[in-house]
Amino acid sequence: MSTSALPRRRGPRRSLSEASILDAALVLLDDGGPDAASIRGIAARVGVAPNAVYTYFPDKAAVVKALVERLLGEVDHDVFADPEQPWRARVEALALELRDRLSLHPGAVPLMIGGPMDGPHALALNERLLELLADAGLDGTDAARASYLLIVYVFGSIALEVADVHHAGPLAPETDRISARRGAFAATPTEKFPRSAAAAATMADYVSTEQYLWGLRRLLDGITPRP
Amino acid sequence: MSTSALPRRRGPRRSLSEASILDAALVLLDDGGPDAASIRGIAARVGVAPNAVYTYFPDKAAVVKALVERLLGEVDHDVFADPEQPWRARVEALALELRDRLSLHPGAVPLMIGGPMDGPHALALNERLLELLADAGLDGTDAARASYLLIVYVFGSIALEVADVHHAGPLAPETDRISARRGAFAATPTEKFPRSAAAAATMADYVSTEQYLWGLRRLLDGITPRP
DNA sequence: ACCTGAACACCGTTCAAGT
DNA sequence: ACCTGAACACCGTTCAAGT
Numbered sequence: 178m179s180t181s182a183l184p185r186r187r188g189p190r191r192s193l194s195e196a197s198i199l200d201a202a203l204v205l206l207d208d209g210g211p212d213a214a215s216i217r218g219i220a221a222r223v224g225v226a227p228n229a230v231y232t233y234f235p236d237k238a239a240v241v242k243a244l245v246e247r248l249l250g251e252v253d254h255d256v257f258a259d260p261e262q263p264w265r266a267r268v269e270a271l272a273l274e275l276r277d278r279l280s281l282h283p284g285a286v287p288l289m290i291g292g293p294m295d296g297p298h299a300l301a302l303n304e305r306l307l308e309l310l311a312d313a314g315l316d317g318t319d320a321a322r323a324s325y326l327l328i329v330y331v332f333g334s335i336a337l338e339v340a341d342v343h344h345a346g347p348l349a350p351e352t353d354r355i356s357a358r359r360g361a362f363a364a365t366p367t368e369k370f371p372r373s374a375a376a377a378a379t380m381a382d383y384v385s386t387e388q389y390l391w392g393l394r395r396l397l398d399g400i401t402p403r404p
Numbered sequence: 405m406s407t408s409a410l411p412r413r414r415g416p417r418r419s420l421s422e423a424s425i426l427d428a429a430l431v432l433l434d435d436g437g438p439d440a441a442s443i444r445g446i447a448a449r450v451g452v453a454p455n456a457v458y459t460y461f462p463d464k465a466a467v468v469k470a471l472v473e474r475l476l477g478e479v480d481h482d483v484f485a486d487p488e489q490p491w492r493a494r495v496e497a498l499a500l501e502l503r504d505r506l507s508l509h510p511g512a513v514p515l516m517i518g519g520p521m522d523g524p525h526a527l528a529l530n531e532r533l534l535e536l537l538a539d540a541g542l543d544g545t546d547a548a549r550a551s552y553l554l555i556v557y558v559f560g561s562i563a564l565e566v567a568d569v570h571h572a573g574p575l576a577p578e579t580d581r582i583s584a585r586r587g588a589f590a591a592t593p594t595e596k597f598p599r600s601a602a603a604a605a606t607m608a609d610y611v612s613t614e615q616y617l618w619g620l621r622r623l624l625d626g627i628t629p630r631p
Numbered sequence: 632a633c634c635t636g637a638a639c640a641c642c643g644t645t646c647a648a649g650t
Numbered sequence: 651a652c653c654t655g656a657a658c659a660c661c662g663t664t665c666a667a668g669t
Binding site for chain 2: 632636
């Protein structure tokens, strides 16, 4: 139990760490999009040779996996953990919290749905959701299916939104995004696709958070156990 | 109106076409995954120099866009066009048809959700869906939102499924996929995440088409206009 | 108009070597 | 254990040139 029995470093300075690599990857992702988090880019950003990254991660997929896990670990569980709240409100709080977190790093969203989310933080979130649905009165089978349905909705809607915004232009605050969407949909030929054009105009009139909550509530309506 | 006023080709043989390029891209995608459809790979497959592709498409994004449009154009509209059928059955037919088509080319699914689906075939499908929802009695706003919800569900669930299967191993027929999924989820630590482990076991007992239809029907329940 | 050769600026990853 | 230099086999894209 000596106060400082740290073994002496024989090699060069320990300038890297898993955390610093993920930090760099996230920064690159944030202002360069999903493809910007290259091994070489990360290495350059932390001031090291490209292959030095392989001391900490076996390959790029492992870096991405660790990054996804970190982001899922940042989700605040308190906002939906209160068992005094009605279960629907708790699911909504979880869905909104997830959306808020992922919206901070749009470039990471394609990476999340690109691979299986099976890390401990992902499983912890899934576990919470299943508890919630059990509280709601769903049996094991229905809870399993409903949780999968909710996960598909949350990640699917965020992914589609990110894909649209990414193509329409760089990131903008929520209020400005409406006009951008209206612009993107303006190209819809009204004569051939009248309903699509009208729908696009309608959607553009709402803040995307409203759309998100509307869909979530329809979904909860469908899931709610019937008497 | 001469029978053959085609201008003489001065350059080398016209060995390429938009269609042949897309054919090659699809083949590469099918047995190599989402990243296999490279410009250089396509060119090699049609027996041409890499930059020859740029005669027909301005960049790789245009190739992907055209490929997505082609696949959406292959969707059979007849299976859900019959206005005599109840609207829910028609939506289910559309959702199943889309899933069947996309499952034939799993490698193309990430490309679809990666960019906006705003081509004529995509809009035509959206138009059909909006007609369906209008028949169901939804007003313009609800139909717009409901169609978006359905699109998120269809593409989101297929994307998540593809991501899982791609990581679990190469493509397998529906029946064999169950055991693969059971194997993938077997790693779930039962002590720390009891509900997740149980849910994984439950999900593995069902064919994924059943899960898909279950979610779709819950969603339709939530969408169905209430008296 | 259609295609090629060569080049540029990137990738992920490996291997041998240095401390 | 940690890091570098050099190399390998890839990318997408551009430019000048040939028919």
